[in-house]
Amino acid sequence: xxxxxxxxxxxxxxxxxxxxxxxxxxxxxxxxxxxxxxxxxxxxxxxxxxxxxxxxxxxxxxxxxxxxxxxxxxxxxxxxxxxxxxxxxxxxxxxxxxxxxxxxxxxxxxxxxxxxxxxxxxxxxxxxxxxxxxxxxxxxxxxxxxxxxxxxxxxxxxxxxxxxxxxxxxxxxxxxxxxxxxxxxxxxxxxxxxxxxxxxxxxxxxxxxxxxxxxxxxxxxxxxxxxxxxxxxxxxxxxxxxxxxxxxxxxxxxxxxxxxxxxxxxxxxxxxxxxxxxxxxxxx
Amino acid sequence: xxxxxxxxxxxxxxxxxxxxxxxxxxxxxxxxxxxxxxxxxxxxxxxxxxxxxxxxxxxxxxxxxxxxxxxxxxxxxxxxxxxxxxxxxxxxxxxxxxxxxxxxxxxxxxxxxxxxxxxxxxxxxxxxxxxxxxxxxxxxxxxxxxxxxxxxxxxxxxxxxxxxxxxxxxxxxxxxxxxxxxxxxxxxxxxxxxxxxxxxxxxxxxxxxxxxxxxxxxxxxxxxxxxxxxxxxxxxxxxxxxxxxxxxxxxxxxxxxxxxxxxxxxxxxxxxxxxxxxxxxxxxxxxxxxxxxxxxxxxxxxxxxxxxxxxxxxxxxxxxx
Numbered sequence: 001x002x003x004x005x006x007x008x009x010x011x012x013x014x015x016x017x018x019x020x021x022x023x024x025x026x027x028x029x030x031x032x033x034x035x036x037x038x039x040x041x042x043x044x045x046x047x048x049x050x051x052x053x054x055x056x057x058x059x060x061x062x063x064x065x066x067x068x069x070x071x072x073x074x075x076x077x078x079x080x081x082x083x084x085x086x087x088x089x090x091x092x093x094x095x096x097x098x099x100x101x102x103x104x105x106x107x108x109x110x111x112x113x114x115x116x117x118x119x120x121x122x123x124x125x126x127x128x129x130x131x132x133x134x135x136x137x138x139x140x141x142x143x144x145x146x147x148x149x150x151x152x153x154x155x156x157x158x159x160x161x162x163x164x165x166x167x168x169x170x171x172x173x174x175x176x177x178x179x180x181x182x183x184x185x186x187x188x189x190x191x192x193x194x195x196x197x198x199x200x201x202x203x204x205x206x207x208x209x210x211x212x213x214x215x216x217x218x219x220x221x222x223x224x225x226x227x228x229x230x231x232x233x234x235x236x237x238x239x240x241x242x243x244x245x246x247x248x249x250x251x252x253x254x255x256x257x258x259x260x261x262x263x264x265x266x267x268x269x270x271x272x273x274x275x276x277x278x279x280x281x282x283x284x
Numbered sequence: 285x286x287x288x289x290x291x292x293x294x295x296x297x298x299x300x301x302x303x304x305x306x307x308x309x310x311x312x313x314x315x316x317x318x319x320x321x322x323x324x325x326x327x328x329x330x331x332x333x334x335x336x337x338x339x340x341x342x343x344x345x346x347x348x349x350x351x352x353x354x355x356x357x358x359x360x361x362x363x364x365x366x367x368x369x370x371x372x373x374x375x376x377x378x379x380x381x382x383x384x385x386x387x388x389x390x391x392x393x394x395x396x397x398x399x400x401x402x403x404x405x406x407x408x409x410x411x412x413x414x415x416x417x418x419x420x421x422x423x424x425x426x427x428x429x430x431x432x433x434x435x436x437x438x439x440x441x442x443x444x445x446x447x448x449x450x451x452x453x454x455x456x457x458x459x460x461x462x463x464x465x466x467x468x469x470x471x472x473x474x475x476x477x478x479x480x481x482x483x484x485x486x487x488x489x490x491x492x493x494x495x496x497x498x499x500x501x502x503x504x505x506x507x508x509x510x511x512x513x514x515x516x517x518x519x520x521x522x523x524x525x526x527x528x529x530x531x532x533x534x535x536x537x538x539x540x541x542x543x544x545x546x547x548x549x550x551x552x553x554x555x556x557x558x559x560x561x562x563x564x565x566x567x568x569x570x571x572x573x574x575x576x577x578x579x580x581x582x583x584x585x586x587x588x589x590x591x592x593x594x595x596x597x598x599x600x601x602x603x604x605x
Contacts, residue, residue: 019406019409020413022406023406023407023413023414023417026403026406027417027420027421030421030479031420031421031423031424033439033445034435034436034439035423037435037438037439037445038435041438051441051443051444051448052438052439052441052444052445053444053445053448053449054445054448054449092334096330096331096334097331099327099328099330099331100327100328100330100331100332102323102327102328103323103324103325103327103328104328106322106323107323115328115332118340119331119332119335121340122335122339123536124536124587124588124591124592124595125343125584125587125588126539126540126580126583126584126587127339127342127343127540128342128343128345128346128577128580128581128584129342129561129564129580130346130349130564130568130573130576130577130580131342131343131345131346131349131577131580132338132342133568133573134342134345134349134354134573135337135341135342135345150334150337150338151338153334153338154334154335154337154338154339155338155339157331157334157335157339158335158339161331176322180322186321186322186323186324186327189322190327211425211426211484214428215427215428215429215430215431215543216543217428217429217430217542217543217546218540218542218543218561218565221565222568232428233428233430233431233543236428236430236431236434237430240434240547249438252434252438253434253435253438256427256431256434256435259428259431260426260427260428260431263426263427264423264426267419267422267426268419271419275418275487278484278487278488279487279488279490279491
């Protein structure tokens with residue numbers, strides 16, 4: 001025992017500074033350099049930014065860049081537009097998903113199994129984006145927020161139903177039984193017992209849907225297009241393509257900084273819950 | 285604003301159902317056994333309706349429209365048989381996009397998981413320092429994929445940041461076309477994709493490492509197993525659920541990739557990074573809707589034929605542990 005305790009620190013001491021050193025180098029090269037490039041370029045005038053490099057700006061014009069891309073990129077409008085499609089999508093995915101998951105988790109029979117398998121097929125199958133456009137046109141929802149919300153909700157319902165059904169199956173049914181004994185109807189049981197118990201999965205699902213839908217551009221292109229309903233990523237695409245040959249890096253990166261800050265801020269504030277939310281849902 | 289209307293409608297039906305339920309509850313307390321409708325079907329109906337209308341129906345229509353001449357150029361839609369498929373078959377785009385998308389998916393799965401696992405092992409111990417750097421490596425996950433693409437386009441451009449750093453290191457002019465090679469650019473783009481999502485894979489591997497039973501690791505240590513031996517024989521097999529989750533999400537995510545490719549190469553050079561979604565976007569933009577949906581159907585079939593067995597296999601391996 002004494003040999004072990006004497007041996008361990010001597011053996012471990014070199015490792016103790018090797019690990020932080022490796023972490024610092026890896027983080028510096030893989031994360032530091034790209035973020036540094038974004039930051040310095042967004043401070044440069046166009047002439048300096050046209051060939052993006054890591055050197056400090058000779059002439060700092062941060063305020064002008066940020067203001068210009070704020071105005072041209074319609075940051076506020078884009079933010080509101082993003083919020084108006086992503087937030088309702090998340091709410092729909094969670095609320096409708098929880099209702100379906102409760103039925104799928106508790107009821108038995110072939111019909112339940114078939115519908116469950118169908119509902120989680122979206123985990124694997126790709127959304128048929130081209131025919132979505134056709135269908136939305138016929139429904140009169142093309143280029144509208146309800147259309148976009150429906151498409152996002154349809155895409156992510158499978159994920160939330162899958163996670164929530166697994167979670168509810170692991171919950172003891174006695175809690176619901178007890179409530180029913182006390183005379184609570186299904187609506188009451190669902191809102192008072194099931195939904196509060198689902199809180200950890202709700203966190204996971206919210207984060208996952210936010211991560212994908214907030215930065216989505218592909219489906220937004222097809223459903224919303226440009227115009228006055230464009231979301232933040234669509235606006236970034238328009239800023240970047242406003243000039244031929246992408247020579248407005250100073251504006252692009254000013255936009256990237258402004259558009260990423262809300263997500264980073266949310267993460268910094270709710271870091272612990274987000275991390276535990278992602279991991280508790282995924283590895284079960 | 286229709287969404288709030290539908291929400292109101294849902295609320296209204298809820299309220300009505302609640303009223304009805306209460307009525308039934310009162311009645312059933314006297315007459316029926318109450319096990320009847322503990323979880324009534326209508327709880328599942330809104331989800332099934334939304335999923336059916338916005339996901340299943342388009343996928344069903346996707347088996348119809350590829351056989352028509354639906355396009356921006358005429359208002360009538362008529363059936364034309366297999367001509368869209370013969371077009372994409374004969375111009376080589378179908379075979380090329382299948383090959384590129386599959387290469388892309390496999391490379392992303394390898395990079396994303398390799399980086400994620402390496403970071404998880406590097407930052408495994410729960411110290412303040414490690415917790416901070418876990419957050420740092422998670423930053424790319426929070427940045428939108430399109431923005432990530434632009435960042436690397438600036439970094440890897442021929443007169444961009446990386447080449448100027450390499451030039452000053454090497455002492456002579458370096459102008460490697462990182463995004464201009466018909467062979468290697470696909471690898472570069474998948475590395476970027478792996479970079480963007482490695483933080484998420486890292487978190488999931490960290491959770492897997494943390495949930496490992498202590499007595500098994502203790503037993504391995506007592507048996508004199510070193511770090512590598514413990515890792516390969518004990519810890520890695522126990523990570524199977526995390527591997528399944530990460531490989532699955534990487535494969536599915538990268539088969540539907542668009543943003544990073546569009547922002548870095550736009551499908552080039554010479555269409556050598558043209559994945560399915562880039563093709564659909566381009567052809568749809570040209571107004572050839574039916575042809576785009578033919579490619580969409582090919583993607584659907586590829587995913588069904590290839591991804592499903594992979595995932596079933598991974599899950600089976602996991603259950604055998």
